[in-house]
Amino acid sequence: MAETKYIGKTIPSKEGARHATGRGLYTDDFTLPGMLHAVILRSPHAHARILKVDPQAAREPPGVFTVVTPEEIEKKTHPFKPGRYAAGLKKAIPEYAGAIGKVRYVGEPVAALAARTRGAAEDALELISVEYEPLPAVVDTAEAMRPTAPLLFEELGSNLAWKGSLHYGDVAAAFNQADKVVREHLKIHRYSSTPLEPFACIASFDAASKKLTVWVNAQVPEVIYDALREALGLEDVRVIIPDIGGGFGQKIHLIRKYVVLISLLAIESGRPVKWTEDRSEHMMAAGHSCAQEFDVEAAVKNDGTVLGLKFKEIDDVGGSISTLTIHFTNKLNNLSNTYRTKNIFLEGCSVVTNKCPVIPNRGIGKPGMCFIWERMMDRIAQELDLSPIEVRSINLVQPEEMPYTTPSGNIYDSGDYPALLKRALEKIGYEKLKAEQRREREQGRLLGIGVVIGVEPGGRNAARDMAIFPEMKESPGSGGVNGATIKIEKNGTVTLFLGSPNCGQSHETTTAQVAADILGVDPEHISTSTPFDSDLAPWGVAAANSGNNFHLYDIGAVHGAASRLREKILTLAAHVLNAKSEELAINAGVVQATGSPLKKISFAELGKIAYGNQALMPKGFEAGLQATFYYTFPHGEPNLVPGPEGLVRAQFTFSAGAHVAVVEVDKETGKVHVLRYLIVGDNGAVINPQVVNGQIYGSAAHGISVALGEGFVYNSDGQLLTLTLTDYGKSSTMETPRIEVEHRPSPSPFTTLGQKAAGEGAAIPSPAAIASAVEDALRPLGVRVRELPLSPEAVWKLMQEAVR
Amino acid sequence: MIPASFEYYSPTTLKEALDFLSSREDVKILAGGQSLVPLMKLRLAKPRTIVDLSRIPDLNYIREQGSRIVLGSMTTYEQIETSALLQAKCPLLPQTAAVVGDVQVRNQGTIGGSLAHADPAGDMPAAILTLAAEMKAIGPNGERWIRAEDFFVGLLTSALEPDEILTEVRVPALNGAKTAYLKAAQRAAGFAVVGVAVCLRLDQNGSCNNLAIGVTGVGDKVYRAEAVEKILLGKRLDANFIEQAAREVTRGVDVIEDINGSKEYRSHLAGVYTVRAVKAAMQA
The missing domain is CATH 3.30.390.50 (CO dehydrogenase flavoprotein, C-terminal domain)
Structure with a gap:
């Protein structure tokens, strides 16, 4: 594009004021006439058979309208179709919106009721009587895989619900040629993003037309749309997504169960029904990231070159089969990280346990994959007595190799990884810090510097999972599609209809900047239509607030729609002004012929013509000033759909970042203080620096908090001990270090504006950066950091063990 | 998320409050509510009656009384934290109050509420015990003073009787300790x-x-x-x-x-x- 007045600039957030002043409209803000309030009865047991549910007493109090029990859920709804993450199951296992026959985790929904007020509903909930036969809980993957372990799903015959592997290159040869094999066992724990707003939905069913409308704070309309049609057998479903108080993956998957339950209550009661989840419900049952364990081996040359990598992964997927492989298959997205290693073997084991099901969360398996690489890089450096920077440097993909095809078929669009690393070291003053560290160590202070690097993939490819399930019966689709519509109204203002909902990442601002530059208007004069409405929005499969889709599909669609509309404006203006469209320019909503100051016309005047004055339109001109564009990634081939070799582009764009953490460990208490945290990042061409920085701050803060202690803890009976935010231990702004950010963009040659992803990037390398820094701080003690979280007690124990 | 239903009383005199305490069943005193309300919302506590002390005027003060300083039981952490008198004569209380919870908790929570709740991880109880403070309890049979060492009986249990109200806390002026x-x-x-x-x-x-x-x-x-x-x-x-x-x-x-x-x-x-x-x- 010739001029970019707005793209690349920080302009004030268009939706920020609304959110910051309490003017946002969230699902819970809506009230419909006659609306009832629902609550969910949840399992108090980690594992139990449901013998009997008696709702009678709960139906009696005044104000209670409807109670649905497992029996009714089984009778009146259908199980969800096994999605792509359950494609590897030996036997299909029907999964309903509520527990049928058995409960498999604390908090699993068992029954639901609707009453006139929330208080009455909560009172009545205590009157539902459920007889359980408690079964032994399985909370540990090793325990779960023992032949004598109690089974969560008897029909599978094992708690090892899935096992599979992928092989790229010649791993055996790599290990034969190696000077040394470096081994490590690594672990990442369960955590979540704990969005400020838990799940919420309102369901309203019109019995006459059989149309179901739901308002829900879901990140992916398709999941809700399909779930309601599958489970309730309805055709006509409308999904409205108002403002969302944070997503991060949390609101993609399990939320569908509740939308089905609440819709069932609405259908049964004949009234609209609202449900707002409370915090403890969210903590116990809304989904956790997966605890992952890795046995890793790296085949290395004496100079640090990694010839091959093998890892076996054990995933603790909790008490559901519907997201069985999600953390494993996401390893394909950043399988090589920033490195040139050609030979990689990976094996996954998905083990069901009596814990909350796992769900996507800020990068899904990608923080785990980055953790594997970056821990190994440090380990290799130690074992070969090289510097950790040297080992990383010798393995980095070089800028002249871009676009670079990874062994699993990803194509890295652009990037200069050595420059990111170099700049990060310069900016942090690495050599000086090292000298300071040596001096301070003599004084007994434990300072550590962790340097890591990671890619951040963006833009989903629905066909990815076929690499591990070539036998997949129903095609998951491929690539992605999303649309946008732009309209100039009669009065000249511009309205933008996005194809996807917005979780608070300033989509309204960023898209307005793109449209503003193309159309020649001020972004202030562009308004975005909210909420998302599946009846109106030009949405496709990538209308998903996940997978870092926005930069690719939404920006692509807005760019396409705005470009189309610009053509239309110029055609009409050229006709009216009696000029050639090539000589026209648009500025501040006025079309002007260059060199003829009198030949100009405003959007408002054009609007009047386009919507009301046929005589002034050119022949064959379609009335109105509106354009819609559905975007697919134009460079999707090769490796769009995996062939027999399993080569696939798991995602399409690759941002990257070098992270440096400087920490001090309190040698008495084990508490880790983050003294500095620096990111030098490549997010491609940045549309709004402040918006991108916001994404980076948030995801880095989360990753750091994850590394330092936030997380879920279960006891040996499968009871969740972290039911509140207090117990869960998330860092507040008070404990979050200042995050320094510098952009070193390498624009993507494949995307509309050179843009890349930014949504989850800093959450991917930051756990590894903290681990690396803590290990470096404890080097005088010979400590090796193998698992997260590094809570004060965990660090203290590492020090104690080292001293012994 | 919504507490079980309960009766709520907001007396304006201590006598009235004491009457509620002895005439109603299963009463809990609301003295700031920073521990009680969350427990009620989780339905871990379901008292049938709540007696809120916040409208009783003479329970909120910090005064010098000879060699001692007395605090009304409804004095908030924030008041303790910022009291010039305490900072000069009994700095341990402001030092402790300053690190309780967050700003919202410090604005709402009270010293009496904290002590009566007897949380084994409470900050204020540690300071009170260290200062060998005394607590005044008023019940149907009049008032009594309880020494700090006798006050904290066990997990979430104080020496207060169910029909007593903690009204005052007495700490020594430290004179340079x-x-x-x-x-x-x-x-x-x-x-x-x-x-x-x-x-x-x-x-x-x-x-x-x-x-x-x-x-x-x-x-x-x-x-x-x-x-x-x-x-x-x-x-x-x-x-x-x-x-x-x-x-x-x-x-x-x-x-x-x-x-x-x-x-x-x-x-x-x-x-x-x-x-x-x-x-x-x-x-x-």
Whole structure:
């Protein structure tokens, strides 16, 4: 594009004021006439058979309208179709919106009721009587895989619900040629993003037309749309997504169960029904990231070159089969990280346990994959007595190799990884810090510097999972599609209809900047239509607030729609002004012929013509000033759909970042203080620096908090001990270090504006950066950091063990 | 999320409040509500009656009374934190109040509420025990004074009878004693995984001639680290000596264990924080 007045600039957030002043409209803000309030009865047991549910007493109090029990859920709804993450199951296992026959985790929904007020509903909930036969809980993957372990799903015959592997290159040869094999066992724990707003939905069913409308704070309309049609057998479903108080993956998957339950209550009661989840419900049952364990081996040359990598992964997927492989298959997205290693073997084991099901969360398996690489890089450096920077440097993909095809078929669009690393070291003053560290160590202070690097993939490819399930019966689709519509109204203002909902990442601002530059208007004069409405929005499969889709599909669609509309404006203006469209320019909503100051016309005047004055339109001109564009990634081939070799582009764009953490460990208490945290990042061409920085701050803060202690803890009976935010231990702004950010963009040659992803990037390398820094701080003690979280007690124990 | 239904009374005199206490069933006193309300919302507490003390006018004050300072039981943490009188004459209370919860909690929560709740990880109880404060309880049979050492009976249990109301807390003016309260704060909410309050005096030779150490977060109730006090009392407090003595901080205590710390780690932390608090007090 010739001029970019707005793209690349920080302009004030268009939706920020609304959110910051309490003017946002969230699902819970809506009230419909006659609306009832629902609550969910949840399992108090980690594992139990449901013998009997008696709702009678709960139906009696005044104000209670409807109670649905497992029996009714089984009778009146259908199980969800096994999605792509359950494609590897030996036997299909029907999964309903509520527990049928058995409960498999604390908090699993068992029954639901609707009453006139929330208080009455909560009172009545205590009157539902459920007889359980408690079964032994399985909370540990090793325990779960023992032949004598109690089974969560008897029909599978094992708690090892899935096992599979992928092989790229010649791993055996790599290990034969190696000077040394470096081994490590690594672990990442369960955590979540704990969005400020838990799940919420309102369901309203019109019995006459059989149309179901739901308002829900879901990140992916398709999941809700399909779930309601599958489970309730309805055709006509409308999904409205108002403002969302944070997503991060949390609101993609399990939320569908509740939308089905609440819709069932609405259908049964004949009234609209609202449900707002409370915090403890969210903590116990809304989904956790997966605890992952890795046995890793790296085949290395004496100079640090990694010839091959093998890892076996054990995933603790909790008490559901519907997201069985999600953390494993996401390893394909950043399988090589920033490195040139050609030979990689990976094996996954998905083990069901009596814990909350796992769900996507800020990068899904990608923080785990980055953790594997970056821990190994440090380990290799130690074992070969090289510097950790040297080992990383010798393995980095070089800028002249871009676009670079990874062994699993990803194509890295652009990037200069050595420059990111170099700049990060310069900016942090690495050599000086090292000298300071040596001096301070003599004084007994434990300072550590962790340097890591990671890619951040963006833009989903629905066909990815076929690499591990070539036998997949129903095609998951491929690539992605999303649309946008732009309209100039009669009065000249511009309205933008996005194809996807917005979780608070300033989509309204960023898209307005793109449209503003193309159309020649001020972004202030562009308004975005909210909420998302599946009846109106030009949405496709990538209308998903996940997978870092926005930069690719939404920006692509807005760019396409705005470009189309610009053509239309110029055609009409050229006709009216009696000029050639090539000589026209648009500025501040006025079309002007260059060199003829009198030949100009405003959007408002054009609007009047386009919507009301046929005589002034050119022949064959379609009335109105509106354009819609559905975007697919134009460079999707090769490796769009995996062939027999399993080569696939798991995602399409690759941002990257070098992270440096400087920490001090309190040698008495084990508490880790983050003294500095620096990111030098490549997010491609940045549309709004402040918006991108916001994404980076948030995801880095989360990753750091994850590394330092936030997380879920279960006891040996499968009871969740972290039911509140207090117990869960998330860092507040008070404990979050200042995050320094510098952009070193390498624009993507494949995307509309050179843009890349930014949504989850800093959450991917930051756990590894903290681990690396803590290990470096404890080097005088010979400590090796193998698992997260590094809570004060965990660090203290590492020090104690080292001293012994 | 919504508490079970309950009757709510908001008396304007102490007498009225006492009447409710003895005439209603299953009463809980609301004195700030920073612990009670969350428990009720989770339905872990379902009192049938709530008596809110916030409208009784004469329960909120900080006054000098001879060699003592008295505080009304409805005095908030924020008032304690910012009281010039306390800062000058009993700094341990402001030092402790300043690190309770967050700003919202400090604006709402009260000293009486904290003490009556007897949370084994409460900050205020540690300071009160260290100061050998006294609590005034008023019941149907009149008033009585309860010494701090008798006040904290066990896990979430104080010496108050169900029909009594805590109205006043009496602490000594310290006249130059040195104090400190330090805690290992839990990440999210900042409550004490281990908290140690210290009040000490040093004579001209630098020997410690007066010492009290109150410990919270470690046992099922706050306690005085008497074993440590005994070792240090009358001695010059050099660093090695303090460290040695601090190892005794959990002597005879059944150390609790939860997701914020194992027995072993808590015991260790108690030692570390005892050293740090004693040193901080010496430098105060």
